[in-house]
Amino acid sequence: MTETLRPAAPPAPATGPLSRLEANVARVFRGSPEAIRLAVVALLARGHVLIEDVPGVGKTTLAQALARSLGLDFQRIQFTSDLLPSDILGVSVWNQRREAFEFVPGPIFANVVLADEINRATPKTQSALLEAMSERKVTVERQRLDLPDPFLVLATQNPHEYLGTFPLPESQLDRFEMHLRLGYPSRDLERELLLAGGVEGELERLATVIAGDEIRALQRSVLSVRVAGRIADYVLALAERTRAGDEFQLGVSTRGALGLQRAAQALALVEGRDFVVPDDIQRLAVPVLAHRVVLRRGASGLEASRRAVERLVASVPVPI
Numbered sequence: 001m002t003e004t005l006r007p008a009a010p011p012a013p014a015t016g017p018l019s020r021l022e023a024n025v026a027r028v029f030r031g032s033p034e035a036i037r038l039a040v041v042a043l044l045a046r047g048h049v050l051i052e053d054v055p056g057v058g059k060t061t062l063a064q065a066l067a068r069s070l071g072l073d074f075q076r077i078q079f080t081s082d083l084l085p086s087d088i089l090g091v092s093v094w095n096q097r098r099e100a101f102e103f104v105p106g107p108i109f110a111n112v113v114l115a116d117e118i119n120r121a122t123p124k125t126q127s128a129l130l131e132a133m134s135e136r137k138v139t140v141e142r143q144r145l146d147l148p149d150p151f152l153v154l155a156t157q158n159p160h161e162y163l164g165t166f167p168l169p170e171s172q173l174d175r176f177e178m179h180l181r182l183g184y185p186s187r188d189l190e191r192e193l194l195l196a197g198g199v200e201g202e203l204e205r206l207a208t209v210i211a212g213d214e215i216r217a218l219q220r221s222v223l224s225v226r227v228a229g230r231i232a233d234y235v236l237a238l239a240e241r242t243r244a245g246d247e248f249q250l251g252v253s254t255r256g257a258l259g260l261q262r263a264a265q266a267l268a269l270v271e272g273r274d275f276v277v278p279d280d281i282q283r284l285a286v287p288v289l290a291h292r293v294v295l296r297r298g299a300s301g302l303e304a305s306r307r308a309v310e311r312l313v314a315s316v317p318v319p320i
Contacts, residue, residue, distance in 0.1 A: 011037045012271045018218070020209040024069040028199040028206060029062045030189040031182045037270065038178055038287055039066060039154075043215070044222050044266035047177020047259060048133050048153040050118075050168075050291065052302065055158060057182045063114040063154040064203060070215055071208035072111035073148065079121040081164060085128035089138050103140065108132055111148045111212070115155035119165045126172055129153065133175040150215055159302070170250060170294065177259050178284075179291035179302065218269070225265035226275040230319035234281055235261050237316050242293050247308055250294035260288045278318045285313045 011033055018040060025036050039062060042049045051059045060076070067074035077088060090106035107113065108129075118126065132138050136147045155176070157165075173179075184190070193199065235257050243251030252260075264280035290306040 016272075017210050017214060018270050021069055024206065024209045025062070025065040028065045028203045029058050030185045030193055030199070031058050031062070032185075035062065035180055035182050037267075038180055038284075041263055041266045041270060041284075042177045043150065043152055044219055044269060045177055045259070045262040046150070046219055046222075047263065048155070048175065050173070050176040050179045051154065051156045051182060052159050052179060053156075053182045057184060059154075059156040059182060060114060060116065061199060061203065062182070063112060065206060066152075066154075067112035068203070068206040069209050070111070071211055072150070072215075074112045074114070075107035075110035076114040076116060077107050078116050079118050079125070081120060081122060083121045083125050085125055088125065088128045089140050092141060103143075103145075105145075108138060109145075109147060111150055111152065113151075113153050115153055117157060118155040119157040119168055121166065123166055123169065126166065126168065130172065130175065150212070150219060170292075173291045174253055174255055176291060177263060178287040180287055222262065222265045222269055224274070225268050227261060227265065228275070231264075231276050231278065231281065232261065234278060234316070234319050235264075238281070238285060238289070238312060241312055241316060242289070245312075247296060247311075248293050249296040250292075252289050252292050256289055256292045260284060263288050282313050282318070285309055 022033070022036050022040060025039075026033065029036060039049055043066070051062070053059060063076075064074060077083075086106070088106050088108050090104050090109070092101040092103050094100075095102045115129065118129075128138075132147060132151075133153055136149070136151050137144050138147065139145075153176075157168075185193070196202075238260070239252040239254075239257040242248045245251075260281065261276075263284045264276045267280045267284060268274070268276050286306050286309050290309045291302055293305050293308065295304055295308055
């Protein structure tokens with residue numbers, strides 16, 4: 001059964017333009033408000049999101065609504081077993097008039113890229129995203145090309161399909177800032193969808209509420225959110241416990257620890273604070289860390305890893 005991504009209490013209200021952004025996305029994405037909040041946090045933290053859930057619960061709708069609300073360029077890549085790296089990055093074609101090769105950019109050259117069913121592509125094709133996600137650049141025919149700014153990859157996969165899929169390796173998973181489960185909408189929201197006949201028309205009419213320049217400014221503001229020494233020590237304590245404990249075969253990387261701190265800074269900014277609190281770390285630990293660890297024995301898979309990280313957070317003392 002898919003876990004519903006819904007906290008014990010509703011998310012604290014966002015402030016300023018971010019409240020408009022979340023409200024606009026919620027007009028067409030009728031799932032958990034926490035899913036919208038975490039997607040916005042990942043965007044502000046300059047991270048990428050892996051959404052793992054059953055088909056038809058709004059993964060594509062969430063990605064498209066976010067892109068339209070930001071007025072950003074959106075591209076969807078349907079990953080299949082015959083997809084090639086050049087289908088993502090682009091190719092050089094011969095221009096007869098100029099008598100020279102010209103590079104035709106692929107769909108990766110967009111602000112928001114939906115990598116749909118990413119685990120259906122071969123490892124060679126999956127690896128075409130590694131440089132883009134880590135460095136926001138791609139290398140094509142010995143040339144390093146910059147990607148648009150901001151740049152966000154939203155990847156999806158179905159947790160219950162294994163035939164014809166290629167599981168993402170640890171190096172690929174580590175480049176995702178967050179791993180989310182959307183879950184099914186509440187009965188009331190699902191009833192609204194049935195009565196409205198879907199959200200396709202509303203999605204087409206969705207207006208831009210934040211310009212690209214404003215998002216870039218907010219991303220820069222994340223760096224100015226204060227992180228006290230005790231908060232940094234708390235993040236390190238969580239990471240170190242995964243590296244030394246008997247439960248984890250592969251612990252959280254330095255990139256993962258940095259990602260948790262940056263996400264906490266972004267969450268504080270969304271909720272109108274200029275400082276990080278321990279609750280931010282605890283709230284984000286599972287979506288930011290669970291997909292980065294490998295368990296040593298017993299149950300395997302992302303669901304087991306999520307439970308292991310929950311136990312980890314409960315066992316590490318919270319700084320006072």
